[in-house]
Amino acid sequence: MRAEPGMIEAEDVAKSFTVRKRSGRLRRTRTTLDAVDGVSFTVRRGEFVGYLGPNGAGKSTTIKMLTGILTPSSGSLRVCGLDPARRRTELARRIGVVFGQRTTLWWDLPLRDSLTLIRRLYRVDAAAHRTRLAELTALLELEPFLDTPVRQLSLGQRMRGDLAAALLHGPELLVLDEPTIGLDVVSKATVRGFLERLNTERGTTILLTTHDLGDIERLCRRVMIIDHGRLAFDGGLDRLRATVGADRMLVVELARPGPPVVLDGIEVLRTEGPRQWLRLPNAVNAAAVVSALAERHEVRDISLREADIEEVLAGLYRGDHAYWCSGRPVAP
Amino acid sequence: MGVYPWVAWFAFRRYTAYPLGSGAEALTNTVFGFIRASVLIALWRARPGLGGYDTADAVTFCFLTQALIGPVQVFGGMELTERIRNGDVAIDLYRPTALQGWWLADDLGRAAGSLLLRGVLPLVAGALVFPFHWPGPAGAAAFTVAVTLGVLVSFGLRYLVTLCSFWLHDGRGMDAVALVLSLFFSGMTVPLVVFPGLLGTVARGLPWAAQIQVPADVYLGKHTGTGLLGALAFQAVWAMALLAAGHVLTGMARRKLVIHGG
Ligand SMILES: Nc1ncnc2c1ncn2[C@@H]1O[C@H](COP(=O)(O)OP(=O)(O)O)[C@@H](O)[C@H]1O
Ligand SMILES: [Mg+2]
Numbered sequence: 001m002r003a004e005p006g007m008i009e010a011e012d013v014a015k016s017f018t019v020r021k022r023s024g025r026l027r028r029t030r031t032t033l034d035a036v037d038g039v040s041f042t043v044r045r046g047e048f049v050g051y052l053g054p055n056g057a058g059k060s061t062t063i064k065m066l067t068g069i070l071t072p073s074s075g076s077l078r079v080c081g082l083d084p085a086r087r088r089t090e091l092a093r094r095i096g097v098v099f100g101q102r103t104t105l106w107w108d109l110p111l112r113d114s115l116t117l118i119r120r121l122y123r124v125d126a127a128a129h130r131t132r133l134a135e136l137t138a139l140l141e142l143e144p145f146l147d148t149p150v151r152q153l154s155l156g157q158r159m160r161g162d163l164a165a166a167l168l169h170g171p172e173l174l175v176l177d178e179p180t181i182g183l184d185v186v187s188k189a190t191v192r193g194f195l196e197r198l199n200t201e202r203g204t205t206i207l208l209t210t211h212d213l214g215d216i217e218r219l220c221r222r223v224m225i226i227d228h229g230r231l232a233f234d235g236g237l238d239r240l241r242a243t244v245g246a247d248r249m250l251v252v253e254l255a256r257p258g259p260p261v262v263l264d265g266i267e268v269l270r271t272e273g274p275r276q277w278l279r280l281p282n283a284v285n286a287a288a289v290v291s292a293l294a295e296r297h298e299v300r301d302i303s304l305r306e307a308d309i310e311e312v313l314a315g316l317y318r319g320d321h322a323y324w325c326s327g328r329p330v331a332p
Numbered sequence: 333m334g335v336y337p338w339v340a341w342f343a344f345r346r347y348t349a350y351p352l353g354s355g356a357e358a359l360t361n362t363v364f365g366f367i368r369a370s371v372l373i374a375l376w377r378a379r380p381g382l383g384g385y386d387t388a389d390a391v392t393f394c395f396l397t398q399a400l401i402g403p404v405q406v407f408g409g410m411e412l413t414e415r416i417r418n419g420d421v422a423i424d425l426y427r428p429t430a431l432q433g434w435w436l437a438d439d440l441g442r443a444a445g446s447l448l449l450r451g452v453l454p455l456v457a458g459a460l461v462f463p464f465h466w467p468g469p470a471g472a473a474a475f476t477v478a479v480t481l482g483v484l485v486s487f488g489l490r491y492l493v494t495l496c497s498f499w500l501h502d503g504r505g506m507d508a509v510a511l512v513l514s515l516f517f518s519g520m521t522v523p524l525v526v527f528p529g530l531l532g533t534v535a536r537g538l539p540w541a542a543q544i545q546v547p548a549d550v551y552l553g554k555h556t557g558t559g560l561l562g563a564l565a566f567q568a569v570w571a572m573a574l575l576a577a578g579h580v581l582t583g584m585a586r587r588k589l590v591i592h593g594g
Contacts, residue, residue, distance in 0.1 A: 020501075069425045071587065092428035102420050106342065108349040113342060120338040121427060149349075 005081055006042035007173050007205045008066060013075035014038045014229075015061050035061040037229030038075065045172075048199045048206045050220030050237075058229040059209045060099075063177050066207075067097050080172060093122060096166035100178035103158060104165045107151040111142065111161045114150065115168060122169035129168065136164040139194050156187025163191065167198070173205045174198065180212050192218050249305050250278040250289060255298035263292055274300070335429060336437040343441025347449075354449035357402065362454045365398035369462060383525030388463040389552050390523070395458030396548045397520050402446035403479065404486040404543045406520050408493065408510050410435070416497040425586070432578045436487055443483040471553055474560055478547040481567035485542040488574025489514070495578070498585040519545030539574060542567040 015036040023029045036058040043049050053059050064070040066079050068088030077084060082091045105114040119129045137143055140160040145153055153161065159179060166174060176195075180188050196219055198204045210216060216223060216237065223240055225233040233240060252261070253275050260268035261276060265284055270277040280286055286304055293299055348354070369391050376387040385393065401407070412435050415421045424431055458464060467475055493510045497503045515521050517540035524535045524545045535541060546563050549555055555563045 064422060067426050069422055088426075089428040092426060097426060099422060102423050104423050106346055108346045109342060113345070117335070117338055117342055120335045121429065123334065 005078070007045050007047070007080060008041070008043040008207065009076075009078040010042070010062075011040050011076045012038045013040070013062075013065060013072045013077050015058075015065060015070060016073050034229050036065070036072075036226075039226065039229070039231045040075075041224055041231065041234055043205060043207060045205055046199070046203050047222060048195075048220055049208070050216045050223040051207055051209045051226065052211075052216065052223055053226035053232075057226045059226060060177055062226070063097070063099075063175055063207075063209065066175060067095065068092070093169060094171055095173040095175060096169070096171035097175045098159075098162050098166045098177065098179050100159070100176070100181045103150070103162055105150040105158065105161055108149060110147045110149055111153070112146045114161070115165060118165050118168050124169050128170075132168055132170060133164075136167060139197065140164055141190060154184075154187075156183045156190075159183060159187065159191065160194075163194065171204070173207070176206065176208045176210075178209050178211065180210055180215055188212070188214070195219055248280040248282070248286065250280050250286065251303045251305065252276050252278060252293060252297075252299060253301040255300055258297075261293065261297060263289060280304070336433055339434055339437035340441035340444075343438040344445045345441075347442045347445035351449055354402075354446070355453075358450045358453040361398045361401055361450060362457045365395045365454045365458055366461070368398070369394045369458065373462075383523060384554070385523065385525060385552075388465055391458065391462040392465045392552060393519075393523050393548050395454050395462075395464075396551055397544050398454040398458070399447075399451035400479070400482070400544050400547065401520075402450035403443040404482050404518075405443075405446075405490060406486075406514055406518055406543065408490055408507060408514055410439070410490050410494045412491075413494045413497050413503065416494065417503075430579075430582070431586075432491060432575065432582050435491065436484075436575070439487045439490075440480075440483060447479070465552055467551055467553060471551065474564070475547060475551045477564055478550040478567065481564060481571055482543045482547045484571035485539050485567060485574060488571055488578055489539060489543075491578045492574065492581060495581045495585055514540055514543070517541060518543040519548065523548070525549075539570040542570045 013036060014034065017033045017035055019031050019033050020028045021031060039058075039062065051059055051062070061070065065072050065077060066084055068079075068084035068086075068091055071085040079091055080094045082094075084091050104118070105111060106117070115133060124132070137146065140163060142157075142160060142164060145157050145161075148157075150158060150161065163179070174195075180191055183191065192215060195206060195208070199206050199219075206219075208215065208220065220237060222235065223233065223237055224231060225240075249269070254261075255274065257271075257273045260271055261278070263278070265281065266289060267279045268276055269279050278289070280289060290302060293302070372390045372394050373387060376382055376385070376390045380386070382390075397406075412421065412424070415424060424434065427434065459466070489510070493503075493506060496506055500506060517524070517535050517538050519541065524532060524541055526532075527535045536545065546567055550560065550563060
């Protein structure tokens, strides 16, 4: 045993489901689906890790194993030094979980009541509860709707309520499964700011599943990417961008169709009539490129886009950079 | 104990938060009570003393069952079933409590709310219109215990049915069977006292009898002394057996669990 065990230690963790499929009138065939197919990683105390991957990659299944809801089919898993499936109850008192598409709150009762129930559930003493509730209320701006029935809350308000619910017992580790999905810009900003402070000021370890590049860029110093149940990447955000060439891209519309523009250090990835797609490495100053372009060409329109995480991921799995020019329309 | 009384209390508040729907159901149950009562009155006119009941017993029984429809949830079903189907059960499974304990507490709170909002109207309406029996204080106390035990048995049965959703992809067949058994063997359709011979004996020994027939008989004062204790013990034994089965099945479900959806 090491002196400082990781907050989460996963070694070759796998989970397979048996799926029955209809094959013909009455016959059914059983197939095995490897939702998580042998992942190993360690999350240390105080880290903020993004856990990414396309839909169906195995993110939620991993989280269900981390929280002890599902038992791994094989491999070994330790969270806070405990085997989650065996010591679920003990573990739940030390970690907090938010399942973004579900709620722990009771629809028909005011938010305040759900939080009271959670205090009883986690046996938080009254004084500690008062302090934490006041703190969470301030940070998450819950005050205006503490006494509103949960069913009347907006998605953003409900999510902030769920975050408070997950943190009332002061967990060491917070696991979030798509907490910003469907949130409006303001709520997203509140949630992000809150998570950032929680991690830096409180030292709460956070594992975050999201599809939102903004979340990742603002919050996660480290990302893990899972695809088809396997870890495809584990490292810093910068390294991810470097690995998959996730530079920005400049889409230029010139006055006339012509040959690819020639600019130092800039690769033209594709041309289509008057439009050209230019790869802009992170080191290159976009403003300089734009003014150089404008000097030499008659430019109709210009737009700069960041690679979004779906495309970065897609590129990563395909092992090429085709994602730059495919997928969504690149119109400004 | 810890959190469970709170779960029950909040469940009570939750189920009584929107009283209009419950009021409508209470009204429906009352109307059906009148229809059933007139059928039963005709039956007891033709066969006085049938099953040891007089006409007032039969009418009281009828309105009692109408009042208990909500509290013992004769028509079956639990919120948990839907949560298993849509995956929200992940939240329930994650909580540091027993799944069955949590939902039992929830159901007791629900039953209390239901008794208040859906039980009182049928009883009072029946009592005002028909010859009716009211129990004394001791009878009322015994009835309270019997209804509580009836709710426990009802929960035990419904919880077992619900847990099957973890294994079955489509629970409709199961629900239908559970509904028929519940309606027929609880005494809801006809008092079990009129079931003849062996069928009657068997029906009165099954757990469904503990939901309605036994509380109703206790109310009507059909059991006294050790008979009363026996009736309550009958309910308690079924409640314990069902809850024990629920406990075992919960463990099995946790082990070979399938949670639907992300
Ligand atoms: N209970 C289940 N039964 C069968 N297959 C499942 C079950 N839960 C998840 N899966 C499958 O496992 C894979 C991973 O799912 P999930 O972990 O929810 O993905 P993600 O959260 O990354 O979108 C998917 O193919 C999904 O369909
Ligand atoms: Mg998911």
